[in-house]
Amino acid sequence: MGGLQRFENKLEQMISGVFARTFRSAVQPVEISSALNREIDNSAQILSRDRRLVPNTFHVELSGMDHERLVGLGPQLPQELVDMLREHAANQSYVFTGPVSISLDVADDLTTGRFRVRSQSVAKVTPSGGDATETQVRRASAVLLVNGEQLPLLPPGIVVGRGNDADLRVNDPGVSRKHIEIRVTDEGSGPRVSVHDLGSTNGMIVNGKRVEQAQLADGATIRIGNTTLTLRQSGGHAGPIQGG
Numbered sequence: 001m002g003g004l005q006r007f008e009n010k011l012e013q014m015i016s017g018v019f020a021r022t023f024r025s026a027v028q029p030v031e032i033s034s035a036l037n038r039e040i041d042n043s044a045q046i047l048s049r050d051r052r053l054v055p056n057t058f059h060v061e062l063s064g065m066d067h068e069r070l071v072g073l074g075p076q077l078p079q080e081l082v083d084m085l086r087e088h089a090a091n092q093s094y095v096f097t098g099p100v101s102i103s104l105d106v107a108d109d110l111t112t113g114r115f116r117v118r119s120q121s122v123a124k125v126t127p128s129g130g131d132a133t134e135t136q137v138r139r140a141s142a143v144l145l146v147n148g149e150q151l152p153l154l155p156p157g158i159v160v161g162r163g164n165d166a167d168l169r170v171n172d173p174g175v176s177r178k179h180i181e182i183r184v185t186d187e188g189s190g191p192r193v194s195v196h197d198l199g200s201t202n203g204m205i206v207n208g209k210r211v212e213q214a215q216l217a218d219g220a221t222i223r224i225g226n227t228t229l230t231l232r233q234s235g236g237h238a239g240p241i242q243g244g
Helices: 003-014 017-023 029-043 064-071 076-091 134-139
Strands: 045-048 051-054 057-062 094-096 101-106 115-120 124-127 143-146 149-152 157-161 168-171 180-186 191-197 204-206 209-211 213-216 221-224 227-232
Touching (some): 029 076, 180 221
Antiparallel strands (some): 045 051, 143 149, 143 227, 180 191, 191 213, 204 209, 221 227
8 A cells, every 4th residue: 555545544534524524625635635745856956876865844835724723623634744755755865954843734825735845954853952042042242053053152162063072063964973173262252253164065155155264253154064053143154264
């Protein structure tokens, strides 16, 4: 029995009676499942001959009426959709950047029976010392923002990579085990922050430019793999380090 057929059989157990007859005229969960499969098929990026990277965070946008009906099925439906998507990914040798999540959202511009899927790659981020407290973040003069995490930056800095020995672990297949080092020095008037590539496979992009090292200031962005890190501090311009 195929995955979609098993999915439909489970839905028959979840939906019954008058609700089921009404439901058939609206968005079908199996339609959403098929659309999610197509979304990762169309978004797959080649990592190697046998591995392709796909998004892991999905927003299914629905009309208000369809959203009410689907949410009424309870949390079991999103979990079944996740399981279906994981099965399809495994069959296609796809790699997710982090935990798979699917949310059902209301879109005012959609009518009953219509929906769309939006996706993005969001790597799981794990600081080696655990999550920072709100007080630590608030008191820090330099903070690194990545995928919803806030990490205070203190001297001498941190190593960012995919390996277990990185200070900030980013579960992104496009990130090397030790990808970059963010160095922090205290100059009295405030921290001086720079970033240095550690011989990574895919390199890094700072403020839209591929460089090996750069001085950083407030708002500077560092892209490694499919992940973007943003620096928050006071001060001016970020650019390549000269003569270094």
